[in-house]
Amino acid sequence: MNNTIIEGIAAPLPIANLDTDQIIPKQFLRGIDKAGLAQGILYDLRFDANGAPRPDCVLNQPAYAQAPILLGGANFGCGSSREHAVWGLQQFGVRAVLASGFGEIFYSNAMNNGLMLATVPEEYMERLLALAGASPAPLRVRVDVERLELVSAAGTVGFPLSERHRRMFMDGLDMLGASLQHLPAIQAFAARWREDKPWLADVAAGARARLDRMPAP
């Protein structure tokens, strides 16, 4: 699979402020691993209160069932920090989301997991959503991460992505592995910081020890 191009059917989900609580509700967050999250994705939108698929949900229409791209509303992924929203979308088969803007923590979580988020100018987004709504056949979109370009029936438009995030997506950069290379610098910083500002050192351990010394009521 070409790692720089995501191409396929784009499912319209034009709901503003679609928060991560809605992307994956709380009852699906009780695990201690990342498994089995696809079922919870957009649960209340996809299923009714009895667990039956809602016919009004685009993701339940056969043509969109495998859509690798979502067309979201403004401020997609706002709210809770839960990374389960990103893991779940990926397990559900989503590889890219296009929206006029994204919640900040959701954005970082997506970048750290290789879920592509394309921040699209509002008027292009509106044209895309109009086309997706009007066309009898599902709209297709091509997200070119190398060229930072979206191609669709609405035309071609660029999207912003930092060089770091572009490299992480294309090369699968191991962020923690890279940071561990800086460990000597971190340790030197920490030693200096503790010397300079001892009142900020080990505050958690200090608080716990103080509480443990308190007599019972």
Next chain:
Amino acid sequence: MSKTLYRKLVDAHTVVRLDVDNVLLYADLHLMNEYTSPQAFAGLHERGLATLYPGQNVATVSHIIPTHADKLRIIADGDSALQASNLKRNCGRHGIPLFDTNDRFQGIEHVIAPEHGMIRPGMVVICGDSHTTTYGALGALGFGIGTTEVEHLLATQTLVYRLAGDMRIRIDGRLPFGTTAKDLVLMVIARIGAQGARGYVVEFCGSAIDALTVEARFTLCNMAVEAGARGALIAPDATAIGYVLEHCPDIAGDAAMRARALAHWATLASDPDAVFDVEHAFDAAALAPIVTWGTSPDQAMPVTGQVPQARNASDTRALAYAGLASGMPIAGVAIDHVFIGSCTNGRIEDLRAVMDVVGSRKVAPGVRAMVVPGSGAVREQAEREGIAARLVAAGFEWRKPGCSMCLAMNDDVLAPGVRCASTTNRNFEGRQGRGAITHLMSPAMAAAAAVTGKITDVRTLLEQQA
């Protein structure tokens, strides 16, 4: 070069500049809960890595914990119980301080950290929870992260941090009778929108902010994230420093350290000529008690007003979900449930405000009203002050601490169609239970709703008492 307080904090904590947008940022404190940390620990174990500085990390069981008043709290749900026992195992293995399920001081992370002196001006505080912006109230840069970053923090005590822009929100004027920091922040969010501060760290200033207590500032900074902010800050003043010294005996009791700390804290302000990318100004004097009418925290209005016309599809959707019609007065809408608690409004001053409104009144017939203190210490304090006994006599449920019905991840979940007056931070669709309707408001306003059974302008009750 002159700098904003935000830039000073970032620059001071930068270990390495990675590129034009990113730095390796050192964290003085990292807080964890049971549900966003398990996969991070698992990642460390896969790599065979240890926690670099365990004493700068702390964990609490907060989100899944039941809040019934039984002496011993037992988590009935098997998966949730596993999350709690897994957290205990991970903290034990890594030497990380823990506030476990039946710990006397257990509570919501953002309530226990400051009350036990873990938050100090000039810190960077990070947590796998979006409401970590709370700590700006003490001049500490706090913000939420995801689980991949939790793993990174445990292993390196740092974060690959994308720099934010600088926004300043000035609020002058005196908060009118019957209004609180909750009304203030809901007004700000309604005015700038749910993405109005996205990409920015917001510094709050002005005479209205200066007059707020530290607990009120927690409420304000806590909800800045609901405007999309990546952080919130208030330059530490005498009020903030008084709070810190009161809660940090290790500093207060060591004259030399105290002097050094005070000297450092005096530098924690934006330079007079520092430039902000965006500035807003609001007048607190015009504020009325605020309630939300929709499904986003920016869909908020004065309690004296009429439910607005839909401006767009999202308003239409929200009105339908909330079961409200444009043009109807919001005051008088009947409520079924009241929830008082959360990291936004679960502190002692919030409970005092509730008691002041309740007085000798009773919870209205047919209303279920729950009080969930933010922590064990808050609960004990409220019991000592007689607040608990008074609220119980009025018909409130007096429960044990946790996040509870703010996000309904434990067994405190609302049934479909139930309408709740809530002191929490999010009125999202389904947040308190599928199909349940949330109206965000201040603790005083929630108390007024509890005793009248409907959304009520708390000033009318307070005037009767006066």
